[in-house]
Amino acid sequence: MFFISDAMAQGAGAGEPNLLATFLPLLLIFGVMYFLLIRPQVKRQKDHRKLIETIEKGDEVTTTGGLLGRIVGLGDVLVVLEIADGTTVVVQRFAIASVMPKGTIKDAREA
Numbered sequence: 001m002f003f004i005s006d007a008m009a010q011g012a013g014a015g016e017p018n019l020l021a022t023f024l025p026l027l028l029i030f031g032v033m034y035f036l037l038i039r040p041q042v043k044r045q046k047d048h049r050k051l052i053e054t055i056e057k058g059d060e061v062t063t064t065g066g067l068l069g070r071i072v073g074l075g076d077v078l079v080v081l082e083i084a085d086g087t088t089v090v091v092q093r094f095a096i097a098s099v100m101p102k103g104t105i106k107d108a109r110e111a
Contacts, residue, residue, distance in 0.1 A: 052093050055079070060100040063091055070105060 055061065059071050061081070072088060073080030079096060082088050 048094075051099065052096060055093075055096060055099060060102060060104050061096050062098050062100060063095045064097045065091075065095065067091070068100065068105060068108060 055071060055074070057071050057074060060068070061071060061079075062068050063081070067081065067083055067089065069081030069083040069089070071079055072082045075093075077093055078090050079093050080088050080090055
């Protein structure tokens with residue numbers, strides 16, 4: 001009576017854990033991370049790469065540094081921007097942040 005057997009102390013439900021129940025939270029976290037972080041970033045990178053490939057002379061662009069200028073020269077890696085009459089700067093192609101509508105520079109100089 002004073003001795004309790006080990007089999008009785010274990011109780012019911014102490015079997016192997018379900019493999020799906022173990023990994024389901026990890027799969028859900030990965031899914032949420034993919035749709036909220038990874039997928040939008042890849043889409044932005046693809047859109048920026050497409051923008052960089054389609055720029056041409058005469059386009060008015062802004063750089064990641066905030067310069068507004070007109071493209072007067074294009075290379076494989078570098079772009080020559082005219083930021084004022086007779087003033088040009090050379091920037092990397094990937095520093096182009098966006099293409100502005102035609103006439104933006106004229107409107108900005110008048111303001």
